[in-house]
Amino acid sequence: MWHSNRLMKALGIRYPIIQAGMAGGVTTPELVAAVSNAGGLGTIGAGYLNLEQTRASIRKVKQLTNKPFAVNLFTPETPEVVEKDVAQANEWLRPFREALHISEIPEVKEEHAIIFEQQIQVLIEEEVPVCSFTFGIPDADLLQQLKVEDILVIGTATTVAEAKANEDSGMDMVVMQGSEAGGHRGTFLGRFEEAMIGTMALIPQAADQVTIPLIAAGGIADGRGVLASLILGAQAAQIGTAFLTCAESGANDLHKQAVLNSREDQSMLTSSFSGKPARGIQNDFMIKMKKYEPDFPPYPIQNTLTKSIRRLAGQQQRTEWMSLWSGQNPRTCQGQSAKDLLDDMIRQIEHMAS
């Protein structure tokens, strides 16, 4: 169970530990390569990268490791832009822009799936070994293009129904994202509120219903969590928040410190930053914007509207307005190097499993 399983063989990794793709600059090539070099699977979070950045990031990782790694993409969502709703959201966001001296109001354009399709071509051209997705299942022909090139495809699910949908689509594996998880919810079928299942309940139920390998995610930050995931029926654990705090991560230092100094009861779900529910450390922005959440434009429109606020808040050291994504297990995170984190987890598992 611990030394070898179907997933580890397919991915070509020594340990059943996956560093989550975390879009927004967290997953530097140094972080991804450090995890892969230490025997896990590093993942480039390419959700917000353009084509040049995606290619450059992949090439840099290849320079730093000859081990397998993954690229994570966002299955596109293309909601209609309703000008009236955008104007209303801008009005609610105005006090933050004024305080941060942001004079420009971002232009919101209709989203197109074309960048995503081109990203997939980049992955094929660069012969990336593994591609993972969140926010839904891509069109069958796109998945097929990856599969014929022997690129392993991994989906994300937050319920058993979503796990089955991933299996039916031909995904090779699926990340089961529990409600403890930091960052955005991957929910794509039904209501978000009904898909808040804890990792411990989600994994065994999914294991009984699907046959593709499961990857547990949400609240796992050390060897205890990894081993528990395997016992529950997963074949690997995907870890986000703990890797975010690592030295090689590109997260803003204020973000890292906020996670390292936070408690299990401080992260909340919010859709105020992006229009899609995500877990982060509660701050002034989340508290003030909560009442408007039902009326904010959907993801990714709201994400575009708050982008400069989040960026400038980071530059001006105003953590109260930054998106401080974090899972529910921050006390276990230690902010060491990625290799030390992986080595510590392995030692812990070996001790417990022996």
Ligand SMILES: Cc1cc2nc3c(=O)[nH]c(=O)nc-3n(C[C@H](O)[C@H](O)[C@H](O)COP(=O)(O)O)c2cc1C
């Ligand atoms: C800062 C941050 C960014 C994230 N970005 C992504 C992403 O781009 N794609 C994705 O599939 N998951 C993303 N996630 C979610 C992770 O894949 C994973 O579900 C989660 O980190 C697991 O919970 P944990 O944070 O408690 O380890 C992100 C998580 C964090 C903390």
